[in-house]
Amino acid sequence: xxxxIKKATRDxxxxxxxxxxxxxxxxxxxxxxxxxxxKTGIFKAAFPERFFDCGIAESNxxxxxxxxxxxGLTVFASTFAMFAAGxxxxxxxxxxxxxxxxxxxxxxxxxxSAGEDGASxxxxxxxxxMRTIPGMTIINPADAVEAKKAVFAAAKIDGxxxxxxxxxxxxxxxxxxxxxEIGKGNLLKEGSDCTVIATGLLVNEALIAxxxxxxxxxSVDVINIATIKPLDVDLVVSSAKKTGCVVTAEEHNIIxxxxxxxxxxxxxxxxxxxxxxxxxxxxxxxxxGAKLLHEFGLDAENIKAQVKKAxxxx
Numbered sequence: 612x613x614x615x616i617k618k619a620t621r622d623x624x625x626x627x628x629x630x631x632x633x634x635x636x637x638x639x640x641x642x643x644x645x646x647x648x649x650k651t652g653i654f655k656a657a658f659p660e661r662f663f664d665c666g667i668a669e670s671n672x673x674x675x676x677x678x679x680x681x682x683g684l685t686v687f688a689s690t691f692a693m694f695a696a697g698x699x700x701x702x703x704x705x706x707x708x709x710x711x712x713x714x715x716x717x718x719x720x721x722x723x724s725a726g727e728d729g730a731s732x733x734x735x736x737x738x739x740x741m742r743t744i745p746g747m748t749i750i751n752p753a754d755a756v757e758a759k760k761a762v763f764a765a766a767k768i769d770g771x772x773x774x775x776x777x778x779x780x781x782x783x784x785x786x787x788x789x790x791x792e793i794g795k796g797n798l799l800k801e802g803s804d805c806t807v808i809a810t811g812l813l814v815n816e817a818l819i820a821x822x823x824x825x826x827x828x829x830s831v832d833v834i835n836i837a838t839i840k841p842l843d844v845d846l847v848v849s850s851a852k853k854t855g856c857v858v859t860a861e862e863h864n865i866i867x868x869x870x871x872x873x874x875x876x877x878x879x880x881x882x883x884x885x886x887x888x889x890x891x892x893x894x895x896x897x898x899x900g901a902k903l904l905h906e907f908g909l910d911a912e913n914i915k916a917q918v919k920k921a922x923x924x925x
Contacts, residue, residue: 617780621719623755624776625650627762628687628717629657635766636661638685641676643669648778649689649719669694673702673714680712685766688714692721692775696737707771708744715765715772721751722862723890723907724779724812726900733895739867741773742840748793749840751775751861751869753814754784757837760791768793777862779900781812784835796843798850802830805918806850806857810836810869813860813888813909820914831918839869844876851877856884856921862909865889884924886917 628640632654639661646652646664655662665672669690676688688695695718696703707714718737725733741747750765750772752758758776765772784799799814800821809817814835821833832850836843851857857877859870870887877883890907904910 616783618755618783619778619780620752620755620758620776621650621778623758624717624719624762624774625653627759628654631763631766632658632661638687638766639663639679641665641672641686641688643667643672643690643694645690648691649717651689651717670699670702673699674706676714677702677706677710677712680707680714681710685713685715687717689717689719691732692718692734692737693732696740696773697734700740704744708747711746711770713769713771715774717774717776719776720778721775722777722811723895723903723909724777724862724900726778726903727897729897730894735862735864735890735895736867737775738839738863738869739871742867742872746770747840748772748838749775750793750838751811752837753811753835754781756783756785756787756789757791760789761837764791764793775811777812779812782815784815784818791837794838794841794843796838796846797835798832798846799835800831800833802832803854804829804831805921806832806834806854807860807914807918808834808836808847808857808869808873809860810839811862813862816909816911817860817914819911820918823911824915824918829918829922836869839872842872842876844880847873847876848880851881851883855925858886858888858914858917858921860888860909860914862904863889864892866892884921886921888913888917
């Protein structure tokens with residue numbers, strides 16, 4: 612069996628910016644003294660005249676991004692998710708979201724997989740915060756391929772985009788032929804007993820769980836939702852109608868993230884039992900990223916258990 616290729620989505624983000632810079636000169640990149648970690652340093656090395664380090668002043672960086680975007684340019688502004696969505700929320704809301712400017716926020720080191728950075732830096736609330744801003748598009752890619760395509764897609768649309776990237780290397784799911792489209796989910800596996808809707812690095816865990824459940828005679832739909840806002844409601848509802856129950860899986864607080872978005876959509880269109888897998892309204896802690904994911908139940912093992920529970924609720 613060939614080795615599974617693993618790559619962090621933050622690496623793909625940096626590479627995508629540099630590739631985009633070769634074909635598009637109408638954008639600049641800002642960072643808050645974290646270019647090595649966010650991987651925007653790759654763009655800086657290629658296009659130093661279009662890169663600006665704003666220092667450890669994330670809120671100010673968002674204001675600068677808004678000012679530049681108001682001149683007609685597109686701006687990619689990057690820092691850790693905790694600072695992009697948390698510390699700078701007011702500037703993102705009022706200076707970027709309210710005037711609907713072309714600022715694309717590249718937020719890295721999201722979730723507990725940030726590991727040793729600890730609870731203060733493991734942002735599990737960013738999707739919830741960004742979802743409340745009118746007109747904000749939110750993308751949480753499952754692997755490096757999807758992450759790179761998401762950057763190019765974000766550059767093309769009008770308005771603010773929040774892109775969520777991880778620190779930890781994750782298995783590659785898609786190949787270069789994959790067609791990424793903002794607002795569209797992907798049915799990766801088909802089944803009849805339950806629907807598993809996952810985002811980010813939990814997509815791979817959902818696929819693993821589906822294969823193991825198949826050996827037990829349980830078949831599931833596995834849906835990848837990279838665009839959490841706008842949500843692909845049609846795909847979510849159609850799958851729920853077929854299977855009769857849903858499990859959501861995300862590296863984020865179960866409040867306000869993918870699980871919340873799915874529950875909102877189903878309660879209005881086709882109510883079925885839903886079990887949310889994510890951070891159960893708790894903070895993370897310092898430790899190895901992979902071990903923390905397992906400790907908090909963000910893995911295939913827990914997805915399998917919750918699928919069986921969801922089926923029993925039908």
